[in-house]
Amino acid sequence: MSLNMYYKSGLIRKARCQISDDLLxxxxxxxxxxxxPRLTWLIDNLYENPQIRPDVARELANEMLGFEKLIxxxxxxxxxxxxxxxxxxxxxxxxxxQIIYTKAYPNSD
Structure with a gap:
């Protein structure tokens, strides 16, 4: 399952990102x-297509840095x-x- 994410980055434009099947x-x-804890929350809620508030996005950004440092x-x-x-x-x-909107897509296997 991949998770597609986007937020508004202008009047019409959207910033997009994906957590791919390979990264899960x-x-x-x-x-x-x-x-x-926030990355765990995101993993647990992939199928729920969560909306991510800016404060949660900040915590996720910080945890991504910590995760990279750990690896x-x-x-x-x-x-x-x-x-x-x-x-x-x-x-x-x-x-x-900006609020991040998500949509999970199941594997196409």
Whole structure:
């Protein structure tokens, strides 16, 4: 399942981001970790198509940075560019005080 996300970034434009099927198993590694409560919330609510408020987007951005630092400290391979894009997306929504809208799509297998 992938999660498509967007927020308004202008009068007509939208900023978009996706948590892909490939990235979900990596995020599940920190599920229920007390250091990542918002990422756990996002994982738990993927099927609910949650709206993400700007304050929650800020927390998610901070947790994405913490997650990246954790993986780097363990010298594990990971899709760094994908995580950085998601971090920048959450940071952008928080900074511009925009609600993120989501839509989950099941695997097409």
């Amino acid at each position: 198993p990596i995020l599940y590694q920190i599920h229920d970790n007390a250091k990542f 780097l400290s363990l010298h594990l391979p990971f899709p760094r560019l994908s995580l950085q894009k998601i971090h920048a997306f959450f940071e952008g929504a928080a900074t511009s005080q």
